[in-house]
Amino acid sequence: MTYRLYYWPTIQGRGEFVRLALEAVGAEYEDVGRGPEGPDFGAVSAVLWGEQPGPPPFAPPVLEAGGRLIAQTANILLYLGPRHGLAPEGELDRLWVHQLQLTIADWVVEIHDTHHPVGAQLYYEDQKPEAARRAEGFREHRLPKFLGYFERVLDDHVDGGWLAGGSMTYADLSLFQVVEGLRYAFPDAMGRAEYSAPRVTLLHERVRDLPRITAYLNSERRIPFNEDGIFRHYPELDA
Amino acid sequence: MTYRLYYWPTIQGRGEFVRLALEAVGAEYEDVGRGPEGPDFGAVSAVLWGEQPGPPPFAPPVLEAGGRLIAQTANILLYLGPRHGLAPEGELDRLWVHQLQLTIADWVVEIHDTHHPVGAQLYYEDQKPEAARRAEGFREHRLPKFLGYFERVLDDHVDGGWLAGGSMTYADLSLFQVVEGLRYAFPDAMGRAEYSAPRVTLLHERVRDLPRITAYLNSERRIPFNEDGIFRHYPELDA
Known part of the structure; x- marks a missing residue:
């Protein structure tokens, strides 16, 4: 199964916690907002107001798994963990x-x-x-x-x-x-x-x-940190 | 099994989301911080630095269930839900x-x-x-x-x-x-x-x-809202 990740295409943000989990286990996923022709914000926001059946998520990141939408970062990881050896048994x-x-x-x-x-x-x-x-x-x-x-x-x-x-x-x-x-x-x-x-x-x-994380960090899939995301380098705040 | 809830005794706070779940199903629980002789903050903070085996929680609320400590409000509810009919099956x-x-x-x-x-x-x-x-x-x-x-x-x-x-x-x-x-x-x-x-x-x-919630809200177990909790009435903020 190929997952589909809906997240803003120009920042790491909260989506990065999901990306790291998917990358660490070598899962196949489509980063929907990062289309072949560049950032596609519309494809991400569409999932919040789209035509999928069932109630909507409040905000990205959203993971589509087998046609079902799962949102909230920690909740997505709760879903992925046991399926990919990233959570304990009990x-x-x-x-x-x-x-x-x-x-x-x-x-x-x-x-x-x-x-x-x-x-x-x-x-x-x-x-x-x-x-x-x-x-x-x-x-x-x-x-x-x-x-x-x-x-x-x-x-x-x-x-x-x-x-x-x-x-x-x-x-x-x-x-x-x-x-x-x-x-x-x-x-x-x-x-x-x-x-x-x-x-x-x-x-x-x-x-x-x-090895998979090293490869990911060195790839173009890893969006660089920038001043639109969660982690922003403003020297005046690091005094 | 009697649960033990560790939470600050003078506010509803995040602990109230757990209290409401326990009250709604009529579960037996001890509200540890609200001892027979009045508020006992020490009993609550002790769970963060106490002598229980295993790694500590970061902050209250903490639920002790069968000797095991579970923290983070949503996580406690994730535990309680299926056990008390407060979560769906699948x-x-x-x-x-x-x-x-x-x-x-x-x-x-x-x-x-x-x-x-x-x-x-x-x-x-x-x-x-x-x-x-x-x-x-x-x-x-x-x-x-x-x-x-x-x-x-x-x-x-x-x-x-x-x-x-x-x-x-x-x-x-x-x-x-x-x-x-x-x-x-x-x-x-x-x-x-x-x-x-x-x-x-x-x-x-x-x-x-x-009926159980009505009874709880009318009981002394329900701490009144006040200006030490999450929900504070400051008229200047409600302009």
Whole structure:
């Protein structure tokens, strides 16, 4: 089965957590918004107001699997995980991985809101003073707190090196992406914070060095970070 | 089995989505933070740094079920749903309900951030101008958008009247709670917005009138809304 991913074609955004899972397992998928003739925003937004049967999703990313639409990043990963060896076997272990994914999702909202504290309907340029305040709190409080949490989770395992212990899951791929994005957006603050999170750094390396992930990151399928996405490098927010 | 719920004892907060599910099915649970001698914050925070085996949760609410800790509101509901008739049978239908729950969770973050746009580590009084701007965008854009979305989902079903069609799920209970909270926090804006969402209003009534929910809402177990929780009534934000 070929999946169809509906996501904005010019940013990594939340869609990237799904792309990484699909790429890590070598799944076949069509990135619908990235058509042969360039970005196709209409094809993505059509899924929100289209003619598919059944109730619509609220926002991308949306995965079409066998004719059925699944939305919400963590929910898509909940679906993909057991099908592609990216989730453990037992129900409670799967809930644990999902719990970690939802914690990452909370973190991603806070990262986004460093540059958009007043509202996503406004430009960054319309909320720079507010962003400066929010980013300061993020650098000083929230970044160390989240990073320290995942360090503690990794430290809790005697061995394994993955968030759920012995096997890699979609949560590991997502944590890789957050580390990668934070290094882009907040190079100074993240450089300092990672000193206290060596296990997270190591996990990032392990994911990066997976042959399929390495190939993906070096391909044109990986959209570069930019200032339209979640992880934006505004030097004034990384003071 | 008696569940143990770990959540802050003086607010409804995110714990309320779990409380409503437990109350709706008549499950036995101990609300750990609300001890016989009054609020016990220490008992709640202990679960984050306690001596339970296994890796810790990031934040409350946490549900202890048979000795195992489950955190993240939507994840707890994912666990409870199938066990108590609050989720449909099939996997894809369960994912749909979970998708709705995660959309509600996104909405709840935005509601919280109307009074805390700069950061949860600061008081509202330290971010009033920013809150005024954020709340304006919420009232004018986000509130109608989210409410309209759930109205559209309900409209999609020929009959049933619940978000997933014919049977009530935990997502219905959560939507009830958001409507209830928004009526408290933004009575004027919500009054206007609900004109365009009659099916959501009707769903709220159906949940409120469930005998167990009515009994719960009239009991002392239901903590009143207040200005320490997610839904806060600051008249200046409801202009």
